[in-house]
Amino acid sequence: MKIVVTGPYEAGKSQMIHHITNGACINVERRGTTIAMDHGLANVDGLNVFMFGTPGLLRFRTMRKILSEGADGIIFVVDSVDPESDARAKLFFREIAFFLPGVPCVVAANKQDVPESRPIDQLRRNLRFLAGLPVFPVSAKTGENVDSMLRTLLYLVMMQWSSVFSKFAQFSGDKKGLSKLMKDLNLEREQAVGYLRRFELRKLLEVQVGDEQFFVKDSVRPLLENPVLLMPR
Numbered sequence: 001m002k003i004v005v006t007g008p009y010e011a012g013k014s015q016m017i018h019h020i021t022n023g024a025c026i027n028v029e030r031r032g033t034t035i036a037m038d039h040g041l042a043n044v045d046g047l048n049v050f051m052f053g054t055p056g057l058l059r060f061r062t063m064r065k066i067l068s069e070g071a072d073g074i075i076f077v078v079d080s081v082d083p084e085s086d087a088r089a090k091l092f093f094r095e096i097a098f099f100l101p102g103v104p105c106v107v108a109a110n111k112q113d114v115p116e117s118r119p120i121d122q123l124r125r126n127l128r129f130l131a132g133l134p135v136f137p138v139s140a141k142t143g144e145n146v147d148s149m150l151r152t153l154l155y156l157v158m159m160q161w162s163s164v165f166s167k168f169a170q171f172s173g174d175k176k177g178l179s180k181l182m183k184d185l186n187l188e189r190e191q192a193v194g195y196l197r198r199f200e201l202r203k204l205l206e207v208q209v210g211d212e213q214f215f216v217k218d219s220v221r222p223l224l225e226n227p228v229l230l231m232p233r
């Protein structure tokens with residue numbers, strides 16, 4: 001899966017990716033400020049999660065657009081401590097909603113380890129755009145709640161694709177897998193191949209040359225059939 005981590009300047013996006021990937025990430029930065037991107041890979045119950053962090057300075061909009069392309073889910077990071085970042089949070093939220101309409105999103109109310117951090121109900125009053133979104137009180141510094149937030153997002157992403165994924169699992173290894181996928185989901189060939197390619201790239205599938213046959217990876221099959229397995233326990 002491809003997850004984009006965005007939000008205003010200094011909210012803690014890079015720190016979040018550092019925590020989620022256990023430090024196995026790169027951050028293209030200058031003096032602590034991301035100027036290009038963060039990138040790293042995490043593994044959640046066998047699912048490959050490709051993390052992309054955006055720069056938080058307003059002028060890097062083009063970079064954020066490129067990094068957002070094709071993302072399956074969004075972690076929107078807000079600074080729970082600094083009310084001065086609220087106006088920028090609003091702008092950034094509008095931007096990502098424009099880049100990725102309809103893509104599942106969770107909000108990380110970050111820096112909750114700081115005693116002066118605002119509680120969720122206060123953040124909801126200050127940031128009206130949070131209405132209807134799942135907001136998690138987290139700390140990218142201590143890692144508190146980050147795993148639950150990520151798992152919930154992955155679950156929402158999987159649910160959005162659940163009709164496609166259950167067919168992937170059903171027709172995995174079938175010699176006429178592609179044709180059956182097209183018929184069952186009422187898809188044009190191009191669209192069905194597009195789905196196979198998309199999820200092959202995300203390492204959920206292996207697709208054979210000629211595209212007729214595809215195989216679901218054994219490690220992710222249970223998750224495709226039953227995404228609720230991802231939910232925090």
Ligand SMILES: Nc1nc2c(ncn2[C@@H]2O[C@H](COP(=O)(O)OP(=O)(O)OP(=O)(O)O)[C@@H](O)[C@H]2O)c(=O)[nH]1
Nearest residue numbers: 009010011012013014015033034056111139140141
């Ligand atoms: N106390 C506390 N500090 C945090 C937390 N997350 C990030 N920080 C600090 O906040 C500052 C900014 O963190 P970054 O992760 O660089 O923030 P960013 O959103 O990537 O910033 P830009 O890329 O410049 O937009 C750093 O000094 C971090 O150490 C947190 O959960 N708690």
Ligand SMILES: [Mg+2]
Nearest residue numbers: 013014033034
């Ligand atoms: Mg950063």
